């Protein structure tokens with residue numbers, strides 16, 4: 001397994017956007033707006049491949065000020081879910097973010113994914129809210145001490 005950063009607008013990034021669409025958007029009958037993707041030049045894009053270079057999962061990290069970074073668009077291909085890929089990508093993202101100088105990682109977790117983030121040490125913050133029409137919870141973790 002290889003977990004690595006990929007460049008915005010590269011063919012690798014395009015493949016991640018397709019996976020994000022399949023896993024996170026299509027089931028909700030939503031698409032990506034061009035304006036949403038245009039803003040992603042500022043983000044860190046992380047991809048996870050198997051030994052044959054098949055994309056298994058990806059995520060996006062968006063800096064929020066000097067201390068905080070948001071983990072979002074976490075998607076593992078259905079075939080590979082519950083095989084530890086989300087966990088390994090999260091550990092990679094936390095190490096990278098810590099090296100970059102961020103001290104807090106947070107996410108807007110879909111209700112269905114809250115137990116996954118809880119296992120990764122994320123704590124619920126505030127009350128549930130709706131985003132893309134489904135229930136979410138803000139979850140946060142200190143990644144640097």
Ligand SMILES: CC(C)(COP(=O)(O)OP(=O)(O)OC[C@H]1O[C@@H](n2cnc3c(N)ncnc32)[C@H](O)[C@@H]1OP(=O)(O)O)[C@@H](O)C(=O)NCCC(=O)NCCS
Nearest residue numbers: 074075076081082083084085086087109110112113115116
């Ligand atoms: C949620 C998701 C990112 C988790 O990635 P994954 O590779 O399937 O998860 P892992 O195999 O690394 O799981 C790590 C641990 O969390 C648990 N877990 C994972 N998803 C879970 C879920 N939905 N509910 C309960 N527990 C879950 C696993 O059982 C595992 O537990 P263990 O360490 O005790 O064995 C992935 O399943 C996914 O892409 N889901 C669909 C899209 C989505 O909901 N994305 C998140 C949006 S906020």
